[in-house]
Amino acid sequence: MDFKNRYTKEQEEFRQEVRSWLEENVPADLKRPLEVSHLDTETYKQIQELRRKLGRKGWLHPAYPKEYGGGGLSSEQETVIGEELDKQDIPNVHDNPLDLPALMVWGTEEQKMEILRPRLLGEKHGWQLFTESGAGSDLASLQTRAVRDGDEWVITGQKVFVGGDAGYADPSTKVPDDIQMGEMFTLAVTDPDAPRHRNMGYFMIPGDAPGITVETLDLLVGQGKRQVYLDNVRIPATRLIGGETQGWQVAQTTLEIEHGGGGDIVPRSRTFEKFMKYAREKGLDKDSHNEQVIMQAHIDNEILRLFSARNYWMYSAGQEMTFHGSQQSMWRRESGIRTSDAIREVAGLKAMLDFEDSAAPLDGEMEVHQRESLTAAHPGGTIEIQKVIIARRMGISRTRERAAPTPSTARQA
Ligand SMILES: Cc1cc2nc3c(=O)[nH]c(=O)nc-3n(C[C@H](O)[C@H](O)[C@H](O)COP(=O)(O)OP(=O)(O)OC[C@H]3O[C@@H](n4cnc5c(N)ncnc54)[C@H](O)[C@@H]3O)c2cc1C
Numbered sequence: 394m395d396f397k398n399r400y401t402k403e404q405e406e407f408r409q410e411v412r413s414w415l416e417e418n419v420p421a422d423l424k425r426p427l428e429v430s431h432l433d434t435e436t437y438k439q440i441q442e443l444r445r446k447l448g449r450k451g452w453l454h455p456a457y458p459k460e461y462g463g464g465g466l467s468s469e470q471e472t473v474i475g476e477e478l479d480k481q482d483i484p485n486v487h488d489n490p491l492d493l494p495a496l497m498v499w500g501t502e503e504q505k506m507e508i509l510r511p512r513l514l515g516e517k518h519g520w521q522l523f524t525e526s527g528a529g530s531d532l533a534s535l536q537t538r539a540v541r542d543g544d545e546w547v548i549t550g551q552k553v554f555v556g557g558d559a560g561y562a563d564p565s566t567k568v569p570d571d572i573q574m575g576e577m578f579t580l581a582v583t584d585p586d587a588p589r590h591r592n593m594g595y596f597m598i599p600g601d602a603p604g605i606t607v608e609t610l611d612l613l614v615g616q617g618k619r620q621v622y623l624d625n626v627r628i629p630a631t632r633l634i635g636g637e638t639q640g641w642q643v644a645q646t647t648l649e650i651e652h653g654g655g656g657d658i659v660p661r662s663r664t665f666e667k668f669m670k671y672a673r674e675k676g677l678d679k680d681s682h683n684e685q686v687i688m689q690a691h692i693d694n695e696i697l698r699l700f701s702a703r704n705y706w707m708y709s710a711g712q713e714m715t716f717h718g719s720q721q722s723m724w725r726r727e728s729g730i731r732t733s734d735a736i737r738e739v740a741g742l743k744a745m746l747d748f749e750d751s752a753a754p755l756d757g758e759m760e761v762h763q764r765e766s767l768t769a770a771h772p773g774g775t776i777e778i779q780k781v782i783i784a785r786r787m788g789i790s791r792t793r794e795r796a797a798p799t800p801s802t803a804r805q806a
Contacts, residue, residue, distance in 0.1 A: 430615025448515030517575025574600025656705025
């Protein structure tokens, strides 16, 4: 593989087109907040508008097919768009996109048009309703029930740590709006008598369906996660993705990407780059111990960048991964915590000052990193679970497993 992106003349011309479009369409005052919970209503609206514009242009999900609302573009063009968006330093334009690969691989033509298309166009957000209080790492023990009633499914249960990555429509009440609560991709038991892993379905619940209650959870990091209660929520039978007891299989496509199987288009740690600049400016790097600590963290971050780029390249080339996704995911989490330790060691207690303190370096960004690196060890499979997956994929475990299909590998097949 090639570790450096090289572009043709046509791709550089496309970059100019993207740059000009962004100059025209990204509001000049749109700035990335310190953390998602700091996003105010005005900024929230601006980012929704930009998301929809990108969607209509086909640049929100550039590599998905045009007929389903994607851009029908190449992975190189997707990379160019990702790089140019990254330079804008604006809030994340994406919501939780982890249902998209599953819809693409397992959805019927009708489901792709009705459910996938509005998601790719940026008209609705996705909320992932997988985790329950007794089913996190051991997701297969979930208890939420789905019962078939004529042409409908009736779903009852409780989900936790859900949604909210895109901020709050109204930060004062922390209440999400109907765009945010657009599609809830949910796992629920359809046959309680069937064996584990063959007893559940994968459902797309419309966020405005009666019987849904949402409560906000305040976490260590301001991500705006929620607890979602489903009380006899009725949805059309057409909102079951895959077979009635095939949900575990369908969910593996979602999890394959969540576990790092899609790689990263623009892999970098902004905070670490800013921290290195800060250390140089303050002369902290002149101390020989600090020099060692900073370089070790730099190597950690560089390895992460390479793992992420390798996975993106493998994904784009339609290669089936084995341990690669979880290797990147594990490294991201572990190196994130080590980087936080390094920042604290070099910057001292100032790294713990938050944005409200005028003495906080980088407007409090280091303090956010301290909290974020700890929280990031959990979502989408903890560090230990990534190691379990790596072992299974390498055949050094009790069980051996293969990668689930993704839009990339399904396309090749
Ligand atoms: C910020 C954040 C965002 C999240 N977003 C979402 C979301 O949008 N949607 C959603 O559905 N969920 C979400 N989650 C939930 C997340 O997926 C779970 O927290 C995660 O799967 C771990 O589950 P748990 O918290 O129940 O911990 P547990 O499963 O109870 O694990 C507790 C500890 O035991 C360890 N452990 C468990 N099993 C094993 C094993 N077999 N071997 C070794 N060690 C083990 C774990 O590594 C962990 O350290 C989010 C969580 C966080 C923190």
